[in-house]
């Protein structure tokens with residue numbers, strides 16, 4: 219999209235600068251408040267110009283940084299509802315604050331979504347002085363914030379919060395029994411930081427709120443013990459792309475024998491078959507220190523996009539139990555899903571969406587398809603002079619690693635700082651061990667010490683520093699050459715700036731570009747290179763058919779042939795095509811759930827805020843209603859009716875969600891059959907939901923017939939009913955049942971890219 223019309227406003231902003239500079243702080247704040255309360259058209263050119271000028275002056279005073287023109291243009295692009303593409307280090311945090319002020323002028327509560335809690339707090343505190351001068355209040359939320367703190371933070375003009383916390387709060391609010399208990403206000407305007415990561419990579423991730431219903435030894439744990447004795451290759455086969463696993467007929471026989479000679483594929487053993495598939499998935503495809511870490515006797519997921527451990531998040535129960543059993547840990551309580559929403563559906567609830575990222579253009583098509591967002595490419599404040607070298611491709615992993623170590627050692631000798639981006643935690647650890655063995659001290663940044671991540675990465679630009687990190691760790695933290703020492707900065711500039719080395723291409727070009735972007739910020743010198751091998755996972759999975767006959771390698775194993783480099787890039791494009799298809803597909807599945815969720819939420823809100831429940835009972839059970847009313851009074855009766863109705867509505871929804879999950883799994887297991895799985899899923903979901911509301915009503919009436927209602931209201935315990943409590947939350951990164959689908963989409967993506 220064209221940013222020309224936005225840049226046109228810059229001279230008018232500059233014109234106001236001198237006058238604003240002469241104001242006292244109090245006068246500046248007053249002008250901001252006056253603009254906020256008197257503006258008739260906050261989207262009009264005049265208000266945009268005034269907002270930019272005021273924000274620029276507030277930043278100059280509050281932070282000692284005068285926003286560059288490109289930052290103003292970025293803010294204007296966001297105020298126009300676009301995704302601003304601005305390189306790393308261009309100052310997006312401040313840009314968002316300027317846009318935040320602009321949204322606040324429209325009277326909207328503003329959320330700034332960050333990729334993690336650390337950044338939510340850091341950015342809110344960092345921008346506080348600017349907002350303060352502009353007469354705005356700002357708050358932040360973290361995983362450990364209490365409901366009262368959350369409510370207060372959401373009540374501020376601008377709230378910084380991670381996408382998962384907003385989602386979980388939204389889901390929890392959706393279960394509140396009193397409108398007063400809700401913590402959020404309207405979802406009005408949202409500024410999404412690292413927009414590609416949140417809007418695309420995490421979009422298909424369902425956020426799940428789960429409640430405990432006591433632990434029991436599930437069939438999954440039994441199955442986990444069982445598959446441990448199976449042999450890879452003989453009993454099961456892992457697909458070439460490493461994303462799915464299947465029992466061979468020998469494996470199936472072995473399992474069926476151990477289960478006492480059952481036929482696993484008989485319809486009444488679906489649960490066992492599911493359990494075995496889960497256990498096998500955990501055993502064969504989830505690797506310790508790559509997909510999860512074991513810490514304090516617990517399994518913690520590693521977030522595949524951020525390479526960091528996600529606290530208090532878990533896989534769906536079956537899989538969690540399977541992994542716990544695999545690691546010989548006691549199973550944690552099982553739960554049921556109380557509410558769920560995908561990141562994409564959540565974002566779509568906001569009236570206005572905009573965002574910023576260093577790598578948006580590469581997902582322009584997807585942002586348009588999924589969100590109707592356009593990307594505005596903002597030029598850098600100073601030209602980027604980073605030297606991006608072509609990939610160095612090696613014949614095998616061993617040669618690659620030797621060359622990599624040699625490159626690090628040689629660079630380190632000169633004193634130039636090196637930042638190495640790895641694909642996973644295990645690789646980071648392995649590499650760090652080899653570096654240390656070679657006498658090279660290095661800092662390791664990974665999922666195991668995420669508390670210290672920020673501090674470590676901030677030092678990565680100091681001379682003679684070697685930092686090893688998963689590619690996404692430490693995002694959002696500025697790497698300044700020489701850190702805070704100007705003399706060291708000079709030294710590092712002389713040496714060529716920060717040198718970024720990737721140990722392999724990631725599944726997405728954007729992630730590689732993010733890594734490169736850690737260097738060369740604000741016109742600093744810098745360099746980047748990726749070391750790749752033909753044996754790399756990515757090439758193995760998607761690049762083999764595009765590889766030319768391999769040339770004779772150099773003595774150190776390097777293959778110098780542009781066709782080989784092209785094959786690597788081809789592999790990456792296939793991987794990207796697959797995730798695009800997967801996203802599209804998950805979206806198709808989630809549309810119907812989301813529609814149903816909204817219908818249910820509307821009914822729930824009606825029950826919560828009107829006398830709909832009382833009217834239902836008065837209508838269906840007029841005599842009993844009148845009798846109880848005489849005994850306890852209309853108000854208490856109304857409350858009791860509401861509690862009973864909410865209980866059953868929530869109960870029915872929880873059961874419905876479980877049913878949806880079941881058919882999804884069933885559908886996927888049958889995906890290779892003739893029926894279209896998506897159609898089948900829709901049909902089943904719609905039919906089931908059609909009965910839900912009337913079922914909830916009739917259960918409400920039934921419970922009312924027997925209910926013990928006295929002056930204190932409805933005695934729920936006497937009815938033998940228990941409300942599950944929302945105790946934990948998780949994100950579903952892995953769909954163990956999606957493997958058939960994934961294989962299918964791999965084929966589709968390959969075909970679309972013109973290759974088999």
Ligand code: ADP
Nearest residue numbers: 283284285286305306307308309310311312696
């Ligand atoms: P990004 O999110 O775009 O990577 P940050 O918001 O983390 O960038 O900012 C990077 C660095 O640039 C920070 O140290 C910040 O203080 C600095 N910075 C931002 N805007 C300005 C400005 N207008 N003048 C000087 N420094 C700035």
Ligand code: MG
Nearest residue numbers: 310311694695
């Ligand atoms: Mg940032």
